[in-house]
Amino acid sequence: MPLPSPLEKITHPLFKQFGLEVFIKRDDLIHPIISGNKWRKLKGNLVQAKQLGKKGILSFGGAYSNHIHALAYACFSEKLPCIGVIRGEEFYQQNTTLKQAAQWQMQLKFVDRQTYRMRHHPDYLAELAKEFPDYFIVPEGGTNIYALSGMAEVIEELEQQVEFDTLITATGSAGTISGLIAADNNKHQLIGIPVLKQGEYLVNEIKRLFPKNCQKFNNWQLRTEFHRGGYGKFSAADAERIVEFIDTTGIPFEPVYSGKMLLAFLDMMLAGEFKQGQRIVLLHTGGLQGLNGLAERGKINLAQWHLPSALQAQ
Numbered sequence: 021m022p023l024p025s026p027l028e029k030i031t032h033p034l035f036k037q038f039g040l041e042v043f044i045k046r047d048d049l050i051h052p053i054i055s056g057n058k059w060r061k062l063k064g065n066l067v068q069a070k071q072l073g074k075k076g077i078l079s080f081g082g083a084y085s086n087h088i089h090a091l092a093y094a095c096f097s098e099k100l101p102c103i104g105v106i107r108g109e110e111f112y113q114q115n116t117t118l119k120q121a122a123q124w125q126m127q128l129k130f131v132d133r134q135t136y137r138m139r140h141h142p143d144y145l146a147e148l149a150k151e152f153p154d155y156f157i158v159p160e161g162g163t164n165i166y167a168l169s170g171m172a173e174v175i176e177e178l179e180q181q182v183e184f185d186t187l188i189t190a191t192g193s194a195g196t197i198s199g200l201i202a203a204d205n206n207k208h209q210l211i212g213i214p215v216l217k218q219g220e221y222l223v224n225e226i227k228r229l230f231p232k233n234c235q236k237f238n239n240w241q242l243r244t245e246f247h248r249g250g251y252g253k254f255s256a257a258d259a260e261r262i263v264e265f266i267d268t269t270g271i272p273f274e275p276v277y278s279g280k281m282l283l284a285f286l287d288m289m290l291a292g293e294f295k296q297g298q299r300i301v302l303l304h305t306g307g308l309q310g311l312n313g314l315a316e317r318g319k320i321n322l323a324q325w326h327l328p329s330a331l332q333a334q
């Protein structure tokens with residue numbers, strides 16, 4: 021993996037107007053197809069699995085999951101067997117995300133939605149551990165304490181790359197922002213943008229999952245008002261704004277995570293929340309493979325989204 025991931029300065033007429041310096045940390049470039057933050061979160065989990073003498077990894081995800089996609093490839097490249105417990109029916113294995121995961125030798129285990137809802141329940145996890153005793157079980161999204169060290173590397177890399185005031189990231193299961201909080205040591209303002217509705221619960225989730233790291237710091241916040249209708253939801257106007265930004269800057273985004281983070285940042289800027297001269301880093305968490313699934317479901321027209329050629333070839 022080419023690390024550190026590049027940091028690029030973005031030029032845009034609006035940033036000039038508001039007197040901001042805006043940078044983007046291109047974790048989408050860590051790998052041509054593997055989602056940046058999922059790769060980082062998995063690293064420590066792979067180490068832990070090996071240390072425990074496990075032969076493989078088992079984890080959970082939806083049918084278009086960036087985490088499942090990244091896990092399949094990570095295990096493939098490390099020659100570790102892996103099992104994906106997938107929410108939904110077997111026909112989903114036709115989609116690009118799961119077709120690729122299967123090509124990378126992930127074993128797919130489809131479960132109905134009711135069973136999938138048990139994914140954090142101790143009884144269900146104990147059942148899985150009994151059925152697959154040689155597998156290290158990683159929660160959905162790869163979010164657990166072993167994810168923190170990989171995310172810390174983002175902060176370490178940034179310290180070598182730029183002086184900045186504020187970092188903004190998309191937030192789903194909150195493993196990403198937790199790792200950033202833990203490593204940042206109260207130095208910068210860290211803003212997480214939950215991409216799902218009613219993201220307030222994530223504050224407690226962060227404190228519950230990562231108590232040592234997060235209780236003593238007050239430099240972070242979740243801005244829960246930018247979910248745009250819920251997970252995977254966005255309006256035609258949202259999509260248009262993202263595509264316009266892609267066209268102006270040449271940087272690819274998708275509307276489920278990185279694009280929502282971008283729109284939230286633009287909205288905060290337009291509302292005058294940032295001071296003149298402030299230096300802001302947007303964390304591009306990757307996830308571009310998800311564009312394939314959105315196109316397959318007719319939610320976007322892929323031709324407009326200017327995918328990197330590595331993704332187009334799939």
Ligand SMILES: *Cc1c(COP(=O)(O)O)cnc(C)c1O
Pocket residue numbers: 055057058086087161163190191192193194195196197277278305306307308
């Ligand atoms: C999973 C994901 C996120 C959210 O990360 P969490 O650690 O779950 O908060 C952000 N961006 C992309 C592209 C993702 O795939």
